[in-house]
Amino acid sequence: MNFDITDQSAFLKAEAFETLRLVIDPELHVNIVDLGLVYDVKIDETEKLINVAMTLSSSYCPMGESILNAAKNCLEKHYPVYRTNVDLVWEPVWSYDNITDEGKRQLGLEK
Amino acid sequence: MTTHKQKAGVYAVTVTHYVTAAICFGVLAGMIAFSGSAFTGHYFQPRILAITHMAALGWGTCIIFGAYYQLVTVILETELYSVKLAWLSWAMLLPGTVSLVYAFWEFTPGIWMQIGALLLLVSIITFTLNIYLTATKARKQTIQEDFIFSACLCLCFTAMIGSALVFNFTGAFLLQGQLHYLRLHAHLGLAGWFLLTVIGVSSKLVPMFLVSSYQNRKVLQASYYLIISALVLFLVDSYIFGLNIKTYFIAIIGIAGIACYLYFIYKCIRTRIRKQIDLPMKHSLLSFILFGAGIVCIPFIIYYYRANNQLNIRYTLIYGIILLMGWITSLILGQTFKTLPFIVWMRHYEHLSGKVKTPMPSDLYKNSLLRIQSLAFAAFCVSFIFGCLVDSALLIRIGSVALLLTAATYLINVFIMILHKTRTYDEL
Numbered sequence: 001m002n003f004d005i006t007d008q009s010a011f012l013k014a015e016a017f018e019t020l021r022l023v024i025d026p027e028l029h030v031n032i033v034d035l036g037l038v039y040d041v042k043i044d045e046t047e048k049l050i051n052v053a054m055t056l057s058s059s060y061c062p063m064g065e066s067i068l069n070a071a072k073n074c075l076e077k078h079y080p081v082y083r084t085n086v087d088l089v090w091e092p093v094w095s096y097d098n099i100t101d102e103g104k105r106q107l108g109l110e111k
Numbered sequence: 112m113t114t115h116k117q118k119a120g121v122y123a124v125t126v127t128h129y130v131t132a133a134i135c136f137g138v139l140a141g142m143i144a145f146s147g148s149a150f151t152g153h154y155f156q157p158r159i160l161a162i163t164h165m166a167a168l169g170w171g172t173c174i175i176f177g178a179y180y181q182l183v184t185v186i187l188e189t190e191l192y193s194v195k196l197a198w199l200s201w202a203m204l205l206p207g208t209v210s211l212v213y214a215f216w217e218f219t220p221g222i223w224m225q226i227g228a229l230l231l232l233v234s235i236i237t238f239t240l241n242i243y244l245t246a247t248k249a250r251k252q253t254i255q256e257d258f259i260f261s262a263c264l265c266l267c268f269t270a271m272i273g274s275a276l277v278f279n280f281t282g283a284f285l286l287q288g289q290l291h292y293l294r295l296h297a298h299l300g301l302a303g304w305f306l307l308t309v310i311g312v313s314s315k316l317v318p319m320f321l322v323s324s325y326q327n328r329k330v331l332q333a334s335y336y337l338i339i340s341a342l343v344l345f346l347v348d349s350y351i352f353g354l355n356i357k358t359y360f361i362a363i364i365g366i367a368g369i370a371c372y373l374y375f376i377y378k379c380i381r382t383r384i385r386k387q388i389d390l391p392m393k394h395s396l397l398s399f400i401l402f403g404a405g406i407v408c409i410p411f412i413i414y415y416y417r418a419n420n421q422l423n424i425r426y427t428l429i430y431g432i433i434l435l436m437g438w439i440t441s442l443i444l445g446q447t448f449k450t451l452p453f454i455v456w457m458r459h460y461e462h463l464s465g466k467v468k469t470p471m472p473s474d475l476y477k478n479s480l481l482r483i484q485s486l487a488f489a490a491f492c493v494s495f496i497f498g499c500l501v502d503s504a505l506l507i508r509i510g511s512v513a514l515l516l517t518a519a520t521y522l523i524n525v526f527i528m529i530l531h532k533t534r535t536y537d538e539l
Contacts, residue, residue, distance in 0.1 A: 022465070026464075027472070057319075057322055058319045060185045061185075061319060062184070062185045063453060063457070065461070066456075066460075066464055069462070069464060070464035070465030071465060072465065073462075073463075073466045074465035077465065095324065096324070099384070107384065108386040108387050109384065
């Protein structure tokens with residue numbers, strides 16, 4: 001996640017992104033940020049709205065609804081002043097390359 | 112935020128099927144424990160018929176019905192057509208199975224056996240209708256839909272032949288002997304219903320559980336057409352000519368179809384992102400090995416049958432045991448722990464997830480019990496199958512005890528999951 005010091009909401013964006021690490025994929029036991037499922041977090045200060053663009057590892061994941069709900073619940077709990085909107089996107093398609101080094105370590109892919 | 116949502120009421124009907132199947136598995140283990148000597152004789156005898164139908168219907172088919180109701184959103188990418196039809200199917204499946212199995216066990220081929228057969232037939236047709244109407248709502252046609260609907264049709268046909276065999280006990284009207292039709296009935300059940308279901312469902316679930324991106328539809332299409340061709344050829348050829356030299360070639364076509372499917376699974380395993388394979392998935396992988404062992408029996412059965420050697424009876428019995436109690440049972444014992452904890456978890460924690468720390472689905476059952484279950488089941492497979500092969504009453508008895516332990520640990524874990532109370536992480 002890039003940090004732009006000219007953007008007034010940059011700190012909140014980064015903080016919200018980090019907060020999403022609390023959401024754990026129930027099957028893989030790795031958080032959704034390290035799995036690379038979160039593509040973007042945008043803050044709309046005038047509307048007091050947090051917009052999250054995220055994907056799933058599989059389009060027919062039975063836990064998909066739960067993971068999206070968890071992301072929404074998590075941000076609404078930590079930022080009660082803001083409303084949260086989670087958009088499920090399929091472009092770009094999620095792949096192995098999206099997983100962070102920490103995620104790969106937790107999955108046993110890299111030592 | 113759109114994914115496929117579950118229809119209201121699906122949870123209760125799914126869980127009811129899982130619990131029914133788990134209890135039937137316990138009863139099945141008890142029936143096997145009390146029938147040791149039956150496994151050293153001919154397979155066409157009351158105890159074996161009762162055990163086979165309890166395994167195929169009460170255990171295998173019941174849990175598959177339940178799993179379908181839950182997984183239909185994943186596999187067919189649409190919601191279940193009717194929960195009421197699902198309940199209606201269950202309400203006839205349970206008494207139908209009990210009635211038929213009891214009538215076989217006591218061997219009273221009268222009204223109870225006939226009522227059981229008819230209840231089962233209506234239950235199966237209701238289930239098939241529900242799946243068909245669900246599939247018609249699906250937005251895109253997939254190879255999984257072909258596998259699943261063909262499997263349902265095979266189940267209907269095998270139930271029809273089974274019902275005809277039951278009525279034939281009291282008023283002989285079939286043109287040929289019971290054993291002749293039994294072969295068709297068994298293979299429509301094993302290769303038609305169970306195999307096509309397993310391929311259809313696992314070709315969606317295995318890549319998902321292993322987080323594999325492998326998606327070769329052509330391999331699955333080849334598998335589908337080869338298996339269907341082999342099944343149809345076998346049914347027609349063996350109905351007219353019985354087992355003959357052509358049966359070897361038909362078996363080769365079927366095995367080629369299975370090989371395509373196993374190649375798909377192998378590629379999923381090789382390209383998986385998740386390197387650690389958990390115990391439930393190991394159970395499932397063991398099932399593929401047992402399936403291979405069952406396939407190995409086929410040439411022996413054909414050879415000894417054609418040679419008029421009594422060993423064909425022994426190998427047919429072992430073939431049935433490996434496929435029903437090995438392959439199917441191992442798959443269910445593993446996949447229960449890849450589906451039921453998630454079903455229960457979504458019920459208890461979906462609304463809490465992200466707000467408070469919650470247990471993970473794998474925290475909802477006792478892993479120590481699952482380990483004992485796995486070891487006991489492995490002991491059952493080795494001891495019981497070798498016991499039947501070498502005609503050893505001691506090995507069969509040891510295997511039966513191991514199966515009782517498997518069933519007990521499985522049942523306890525299922526009830527631990529079903530009776531789970533919602534609690535947050537800190538309370539655990």
